[in-house]
Amino acid sequence: MTLDLSRFQAKGTETCFHDRHLGAQIVAGLNGSNWRLADYVARGGYSALRKILGVDGGEGMTQDQVIAEVKLSALRGRGGAGFPTGLKWSFMPRMFPGPKYLVCNSDEGEPGTCKDRDILAYNPHIVIEGMAIAAYAMGVKTGYNYIHGEIFEVYERFEAALDEARAAGFLGDNIQGSPFSFQLHAFHGFGAYICGEETALLESLEGKKGQPRFKPPFPASFGVYGKPTTINNTETFAAVPWIINNGGQAYLECGKPNNGGTKIFSVVGDVNQPGNFEVPLGTPFAKLLELAGGVKGGALKAVIPGGSSAPVLPAKTMMDITMDYDAIAKAGSMLGSGAVIVMNEHRCMVKSLLRLSYFYQHESCGQCTPCREGTGWLWRVIHRIEHGQGRADDLALLDSVAHNIKGRTICALGDAAAMPVEGMLKHFRDEFVHHIEHKTCMVAQTV
C-alpha cells in the first residue's frame, strides 16, 4: 500500500522543524524526512542500547545502574502527572515469575498537545531505543506502543520503524548478540480521550471497552492481562537514550533540580508561530513565548500552561514564571502534558470555558456519577451563562459542582473537568458576573 505522508512533511512553524529550540535533544537534527534507521544511527542512535548491553566494547550496565541513572536524571513523566520515571521503574517487581509488560502511551488526546505524534513520525527509533532500555532495566520481554487512533499514518510510520529495528537486531531475540530479548508491537486505539488514562488504555489494549480501572491495584502489580506493567509517555521514553549516553547528572543539569532535562512544549492558540518547541525545563515563559513569535492579535491575557485540564493563569503570573513542574504548581496550575494555550485580550473566558466543558462532558466514560452527571451539569450552566440566561446563584453552583466532582471519581478525568472551571472562576470571575448581570459579553464590549 502506498502511503500519502505529504501532510507530515516539513512545514516550518507548524511542527518541530525550525531552529527555535533551546538545547534540543529529542528533535535535534530532524528535517521531516530523516526518520529512518540509517539516519538515526548516523545521529548516534542505538549507542545507548549498545552501551548498556556491553556490545560496544564497554562493560555494559546492570539493571540497577540503568535505573539509578534515570533516578539521578530527575526525569519526570511527560504524560501529565510528572511522576519521577526512575522511581516508577523501581516499582516493577523484576523477580516476578512469568510475563511482565512495558507500555508506551502514545494516545495524546489532551487538547492542545501535539508533540508525541511529531516524535513518532519524525524520530520513531528514539522511542524504540528508549523502550528497549526500559525493558532491559525492568526485565521485561514484551512491549506495546498504544498509538492514538486518529493518527493512523503515524501508526504505520512506527510499524515501518519497528520492521527496520527488528531487521537490524535492535529488537527481537538476543539483541545485538546479547542475552537480552525484547519484542515490541504497535497497537492503534480508536481516538477516545479517556484511553490515554493508563488503566483505560490497558483495558483497550486487551480488546475491551476503554474504561478506567479502579486503583489500587496499580499497573505495576496488575497491568496488561493482570501482569506487572510499566506505562510511560512517548516523550518520557524518548528522553532515555540521551540520559544513558550522557549520564543522569548531565540531564539533571539541563533543567532544574527535581525537573531534569528538556521538555517539548506545544505552543498553540494566539501566537504568531505555533509549533513544538524543545527547551530546558526552567526556561522562562517569556522566552518560550518569544520563540513562538509572540502573541498574535492583541496583548496577552491568559495562558493555560499544561493542556486543557490545567487551570488557566493570568498574563502577569505567566510573564514571571519559569516552565517547570514545580514553578507552575506553585502558581496554582500544572505543567501537565506541556500544551501551552495562549489567549489574547480578545478572548472571552466564558466562551472559552464553554468549549472546554463541552469537551469533558463529551469524553466522560460515564462510569462514575460525579463525573458523568457533573461534567454535563457544568457544561449546561456555563452554556446558559454564555447565552444570556445565567442566574444569580450560578457561580456558586459551578463552584459547588466542580468541588463535588474533584477527588470523588475513579480516574482523574473528573478532576480534569473541574480544574479549568475553578481556574477560570478564580482569575476571571468578573467576566462571568458580567455575563450574568448584563446578559452580554464584557470582552466584546471592550474591543
Ligand SMILES: Cc1cc2nc3c(=O)[nH]c(=O)nc-3n(C[C@H](O)[C@H](O)[C@H](O)COP(=O)(O)O)c2cc1C
Ligand atoms: C483522562 C486522562 C487522559 C490521559 N491521557 C494521556 C495521554 O494521552 N498520554 C499520556 O502519556 N498520558 C495520559 N494520561 C496520563 C496517564 O494516565 C499516565 O499517567 C501516563 O501515561 C504515565 O506516563 P508518564 O509517567 O511517562 O507521564 C492521561 C490521564 C488521564 C486521567
Ligand code: SF4
Ligand atoms: S472520572 Fe469520568 S472518565 Fe474517569 S472513570 Fe469516572 S466517569 Fe469515567
